[in-house]
Amino acid sequence: xxxxxxxxxxxxxxxxxxxxxxxxxxxxxxxxxxxxxxxxxxxxxxxxxxxxxxxxxxxxxxxxxxxxxxxxxxxxxxxxxxxxxxxxxxxxxxxxxxxxxxxxxxxxxxxxxxxxxxxxxxxxxxxxxxxxxxxxxxxxxxxxxxxxxxxxxxxxxxxxxxxxxxxxxxxxxxxxxxxxxxxxxxxxxxxxxxxxxxxxxxxxxxxxxxxxxxxxxxxxxxxxxxxxxxxxxxxxxxxxxxxxxxxxxxxxxxxxxxxxxxxxxxxxxxxxxxxxxxxxxxxxxxxxxxxxxxxxxxxxxxxxxxxxxxxxxxxxxxxxxxxxxxxxxxxxxxxxxxxxxxxxxxxxxxxxxxxxxxxxxxxxxxxxxxxxxxxxxxxxxxxxxxxxxxxxxxxxxxxx
Numbered sequence: 001x002x003x004x005x006x007x008x009x010x011x012x013x014x015x016x017x018x019x020x021x022x023x024x025x026x027x028x029x030x031x032x033x034x035x036x037x038x039x040x041x042x043x044x045x046x047x048x049x050x051x052x053x054x055x056x057x058x059x060x061x062x063x064x065x066x067x068x069x070x071x072x073x074x075x076x077x078x079x080x081x082x083x084x085x086x087x088x089x090x091x092x093x094x095x096x097x098x099x100x101x102x103x104x105x106x107x108x109x110x111x112x113x114x115x116x117x118x119x120x121x122x123x124x125x126x127x128x129x130x131x132x133x134x135x136x137x138x139x140x141x142x143x144x145x146x147x148x149x150x151x152x153x154x155x156x157x158x159x160x161x162x163x164x165x166x167x168x169x170x171x172x173x174x175x176x177x178x179x180x181x182x183x184x185x186x187x188x189x190x191x192x193x194x195x196x197x198x199x200x201x202x203x204x205x206x207x208x209x210x211x212x213x214x215x216x217x218x219x220x221x222x223x224x225x226x227x228x229x230x231x232x233x234x235x236x237x238x239x240x241x242x243x244x245x246x247x248x249x250x251x252x253x254x255x256x257x258x259x260x261x262x263x264x265x266x267x268x269x270x271x272x273x274x275x276x277x278x279x280x281x282x283x284x285x286x287x288x289x290x291x292x293x294x295x296x297x298x299x300x301x302x303x304x305x306x307x308x309x310x311x312x313x314x315x316x317x318x319x320x321x322x323x324x325x326x327x328x329x330x331x332x333x334x335x336x337x338x339x340x341x342x343x344x345x346x347x348x349x350x351x352x353x354x355x356x357x358x359x360x361x362x363x364x365x366x367x368x369x370x371x372x373x374x375x376x377x378x379x380x381x382x383x384x385x386x387x388x389x390x391x392x393x394x395x396x397x398x399x400x
Contacts, residue, residue, distance in 0.1 A: 010295075014291065017287055017295070018292045018295025018299060019295070021278055021296040024170055025047070025275050025277060027172035027176060028070070028172050031068070032073060032270050033269075036076045036077055037077075038204070039268075040313045041203035041304045041305070041307075041309070042204060044203075047269075047272060047297070049264075049267075050260030050272040051064070052297050054066055057252055057255055057259065058252045058256050060294075062233070062236060062244050063287075064293060067278075068269075068273075069272060069273035070328065071127075071271075072271045073130075074379060075217065075378065076270065083211045087211030087213070087214040088211075088214050088218070089209070091217055092262075093208060093265035093266060094219055095258075098226075099255065100255055102114065103254040103255035103258060111245070114230065120342070121340070121343075121345050122355065122386035123227045124356070125355075125363070125382070126363070127335055127336030127339060128337065129359070129360065129363035130224060130333075130336075131328075131332030131336065133379065135330075139326070141325060142326055145186075145317065146319070147319075148186070149179075152175050152319075152322075152324055153326050155179065159174050166281065169280050169284070176316060179317070179319075179320035180316055189315055189317060190315060193311040193314040194315060196311065197311030203304050217376065217377065217380050218380065221379050221383065224383075226254070229253070236282070351393045355386055358385055359382045359385060362382040
């Protein structure tokens, strides 16, 4: 983009629109780091940088914003317990590299290869495990104040069901805001983090530490986000009436997402993913100019260095976050069910029943495989088992 074009696009109107799109993604982007226990400013920074990287790799053609991925909340929490946060970061970087490998395979073999390797019968139950595996954590957080958790939960449900236009796109943001205000009146908000924070501060970046165990634990979790990415690119293409699968190409969008995730891990951030709520906002506003999403990314980076924002986010009571989690993780599980329904997976087929059953029991039951320093457990083990079963179990002629 030459200087004249940049000057023409960087208008007050476009700037306001860019900040608005960040507002849509803000609640979800900062919620993930709050739930896994890291500085939300880091997530804002890596989301902004990741979005700019994505736009660079896709030649600035696709209007998307990359934010924190909910699919990795459960595995990050468990991996941090097992391998520490620096070790977990090496697993996040490896996930980004897996995206890169998938990008190359898509370029060489086409999208049908991915659909064959990761069919709905595998992806559906894996997504269900991602949501259900943290159900107890959501309840434990809500226990701190059932009143606050209930207020937050009810607000989120009302916004999701009855919200109109832009309001419906930010249920997390509105629910946390309402829960936070109620918490203030109940005297459950400690403002010391805001008071002690400076206006300009560096995000709490973390240097990764190499851990084979964490890498092997996190890599299989990438299955669900990879499939989600394909769906998101189809969705934004439909909104813009363009075929982004062909141009700039799914291999480029997948690579952009992967490098953004790897870079996030290098700085101590959570994995990134294309945000469907931003796609919804684009569909609502009819604003399809990718440059505006780059303004949103730059705004996120600027916000990351405003210490008062990070301090404020840290004052959100645990019960308020718990109330959101009660809905969020259940909805993630329901997306897994929807995946099976939308794909018309025939669960009357014994083969499909076996795959879904084993994946669910392995993932939720806490199965683990250990050999020396090597271990594979939880969602990663369940996903691996599902892929293997899908490849080795014979299909009926109808399924083929």
